[in-house]
Amino acid sequence: MKTNKHLFSLFFLLFGIVAFAQNARITGVILDEDNQAVDGATVTAANRSVTTDETGFFVIDVPANQKFDLVVTHPSYKKTSQAFELKPGETLQFNPVVNSEFEQLETVIVTMQNRDQIEGVINIKPELALNIPGANAGIENIVKLLQGVTSNNELSTAYSVRGGNYDENLVYVNEIEVYRPFLIRSGQQEGLSFTNTDLVQDVNFSSGGFQAKYGDKLSSVLDITYRVPTKFGASAQASLLGGSVSADLVSKNNKWSGLIGARYRDNSMLVNSQETETNFRPRFFDIQTNINFNPTPKWTFSFLGNISQNRYNYQPLTRQTNFGTIDEPIALQVFYEGQEKDKYETYFGALKSTYKVSDNFTLKFIGSAYHAIEKEYFDIYAAYFLGEVDANIGSDTFGDVVFNRGIGEQLNHARNDLDAFIVNGEVKGSHKLPKETTIEWGFKYSREDIRDRLVEWEVIDSAGFSLNPPIVGLPTNDQPYNPYTGPLVPYQNVRALNYTQIERFSGYAQWSRKTHIGTSDVWLNAGVRAHNWEVSNDFGENGKSQIVFSPRAQFTIKPKWERDILFRLSGGLYYQPPMYRELRDSAGVVNPDVKAQRSIHYVAGGDYSFKMWDRPFKFSAEVYYKSMSDINTYTLENVRIRYRANNDAKAYATGLDMRLNGEFVKGTESWFSFSYMKTEENLNDRGFIPRPTDQRLKFGVLFQDYMPAIPNVKVYINLVYNTGLPGGSPSYADPYVYQSRLRDYRRADVGFSYVFTETNGTRPDGHWLKKFKDLSVGFEIFNMFNNQNAITNTWVRDVYTKNQYGIPNYMTTRVFNVKLSARL
Incomplete structure (x- = not known):
């Protein structure tokens, strides 16, 4: 049977060659x-x-x-x-x-541009990601400025959408799902995003109510398409943070084309601006390619490959954090010994084939494999002094620590290894039917093989007395008042060995149509997804087979009014079957029967397109409500998520998102976004408390300008203001007891660029600058106003008062950068 198939394919190919001759x-x-x-x-x-x-x-x-x-x-x-x-x-x-x-x-005609409006998708121009400054520049840097999207970590590409966490966002490149690392616990370890901005052609983003053709996550979809080269091109960029090169390649017969890009990043300039003094030089490197082959008008093949390596060698030295109030200032001084050595390697390859059966019927075949090898080793000893600061102006010791109210030591140890191998196979079909109707469907098989060794412990000593964890059954330790005769145990001790496999079968079918109601144009979309999965363990119990169904729908109407206004309704039942991290609880134990988290989306919104100053503008607004059940609660430490793996809560998220975008300066796109959001969870019917992502208000500004007198000089600004997140709680603590919030997040990044090729149109033929599509030199200021933004709290115990102090972990300060960009 296989031989016949090969002979048929060979005959088909030879016939095509003869016909083409x-x-x-x-x-x-x-x-x-x-x-x-x-x-x-x-x-x-x-x-x-x-x-x-x-x-x-x-x-x-x-x-x-x-x-x-x-x-x-x-x-x-x-x-x-x-x-x-x-x-x-x-x-x-x-x-x-x-x-x-x-x-x-x-x-009203459905085009690529207004189709985004119809589906409630935001289209992002790739050149914005190349120009807009940011400590972690790229597509995600722009996404964070959109309404409904928040992030308090400029060193990370992770973001939260409408109250969801970092694991609830889908990311596709050329319709192929990509994955985030498993063990990374802080943004400064994260390195490079999978997406290489130099290769991108189109970017679409949906913050909720998305169609059934997208996968099974609760919050958002980032859908990225790489370009297909039509002629040779090349680009290069270098800055104090690293550099990148890329090339567009096309064969003489135009059947083959390809993109290749390599990136290198060194984050030491950013992380060394933080308050912890370190011997630290984190380095990240990746190489990526996208190859296309068009043997016949009906067949196209493409290969997407990526190899990345992140090395994170960290040796902290000292830290001092001042906090408290004006009347009672307190300082935390920490002296470190030891080091951390982490290594994250990923290998990704995907083959995609598209076959046009006819002008109205298209088939796609996608296969991919993802392999991650992650190591996290550290032994870090910290001696801390919690002291009162002299606040008397004019004193000889003003600003110094004059009295130590707490002295302690802490030793953290980890030997964590993870090997993850994920394979996917998928077939998709699209049928264009009469009366502007489209049917789309797909089936996908996935297998995830995770091998995980977790060895992690923490010992805390305060004023010479070892602290026991608050675990029921241990004797009370109230030293120095009474002698302690119980066992000495680590404050935290996690040891686990997990060999876990997850097999998944999923599929979808959806129907779309354009019709009319009276004189109004109407677009309809309805679909359903199904997802079946089963978890098995080499060490421990196997899970039972589970299946969920996810119906979704969208309705869009454009009245025949003088004003260009469009209204949307969307929603459905969204499930998120657990990935490996969601199966593993805080003790490292895998619970194979964790249920899929469920969320019902209700989204209503619209767009108003208009002209102002004879230039195009658009105002968009959406209100939403998400009712969630079987929630897998978690704690959030920087970008590390620790799940409780017990589906012990229900939750909700509600809010309003608005954005005004257009040509505030002629020929450039800028926008202002605003979001209000409230999300709370109820653990075991104890009452609603804010979720770790409960960020109430968000303002974002992306602005581009140029100097009229010197049009070669471009100015790029992004501004973000977020109200404070919940500050978390100490390990083993009851989250209902700790309900403090971090300070508000405020950040401004500004970039200036001198574009040498701006006036190429007036230069004579043969001028050396006409060889370049773009040649520019730029100067960037990150965190221009030097705001102290906190990402989490470090919890320190005062042995005398028995108080726990939440001490902010601050992010980067003001940093300057210079970059050079060239594109042929």
Whole structure:
């Protein structure tokens, strides 16, 4: 049977080669005036027609040795035509740019741009990620400025969406799901995002109410598409934080094309600005490629590969943190010995094939494998002094610690190893039916094989007396008042060995249609997902087979009004079957029967597009409510999430998101975003308390400008203000007792760039700068106002008063950066 299949494929390929020898071929990518891919354009030549895919790419066979017109049509754009006469076997590259049909503005047509509005998706221009400054620049740096998205950690690419945690966000690259590391506990260990911004063509983001074709997470979808090169290109960037290079490659016959990019980052300049003095130089490196092969007009193949290596060698020296009040200032002084050596390696490969059965039926086959090898080794001894600060102005010891109210020591040890291997196989189909109806479906198989050794303990000594953990059954230790005769045990002691396998079967089907209600245009989408999984353990019990169903729907209406206003309703039942981290509790034990967390989304919103100062603007607003059950509660330490793995709570999230974006400065996009959100959880019916991600208010600004007198000088600004997150609680503590909040998060990053190629249009042919599409030098200021932002609390015990002090762990201070960018 397999032999017959191979013979059939070989015959099909040979037949295509013979047929092509008698004809010629034209390939290309169709873009609009905003350099965005045009999906669904019809390319016609000599009674043959093809349709462009989501990247704007097309391949069409044409007759040789005769004149013909190649015509590009699309309901949203003016018709474009070009006359050709090609030789037998010749392949020509033709990349037309189409313009909008302005006289048809009264007619609503589904294009790539307004389809995002219809589906409630935000489209992000990749060039913003290249230009906007940030301590961790990239796609996620822009996402954090959107409404409904919050992050208090400039060293991390992780973000929270509408009250969800970092594990509740889907990320796709070329329709292939990508994964985050498992063991990383702080943003400064995280290194590079998977997404290489130099390779990106299109970015879409949904913060809730997304369609059934997307996977099984509770909060959001980030959908990224890499470009398909049409000609040679190259780019390079260098700064004090590292650098990157990339290249676009195309074969002579245009059947092969590829992207390759390499990045290197050194975060020492950022982490050394923190209050802990260290001998520290974290280094991160990755190389990524995306290769495309188009053997026939119907078949396309692509390979996406990534290799990354993060090395994190950390040797803390000293730290001093001042806190308390003006009347009673307190300082924490810490002296360290020891070091931490962490290593995170990931290998990722995915093969995708698209087969156009007909103009109305497309099949896609996707297979991927992800391998992560993570090591986390540390032995760090800390001696701390908790003292009162002299607040008497004019005193010789003003600002110094004059009295130690607490003295203690702490030893942290870990030998954690994790090996994760994840494979996926998926088939997807899309059918275009009459009456502007589309049916989409897909089936996916996944297997996750996790091998995890966890050895981690902590010993705390306060004023010479070892502290026992608050565990029921241990004798009371009230030294120095009474002698302690019980056993000496670590304050925390986690030891586990887990060999866990998870097998998953999932699938979806959805229906979309455009219709009318009276004179109003209406778009409908309805679908359902199903997910079945089973957990097995080499050490411990196996789980039972579980299955969930997730119905989802969207309704969009555009009344035929003079004003361009569109309304949306979306929602459904969303499940998140547990990944490995959600199965492992705080003691390291895997609970194979953890249920899928469930969330019901209710989302209502709309867009108002208008012109101001003869420039385009859009105001978007959404209100939402999420009712959640079977919640797997957790504690949040920097970016490390520790689940309780017992589905012991219910929760809710509700809020309002708004954004105004447009050309505040002609030719540039800027926006202002605002969010209000409240999320609370109820553990075992004890009452609602704020969740760890309960960030009530968020303001975000992304602004671009240039100097009219010197148009070569560009200015880029991003501003973020978030109200404080809950401050967490000490280990083993009851979260209902600790309800303090961190201080508000305020940050401003500013970049200045001098673009040498800005006036290339006025330069004579042959000028050396005309070889560059972009050549610029920039200067950036991170955390311009030097705000002290906290990410978590360190909890220190005063042995005399028995108080626990939450001492803020501050993030980076003001840092300067210089960068050079070039693109051919």
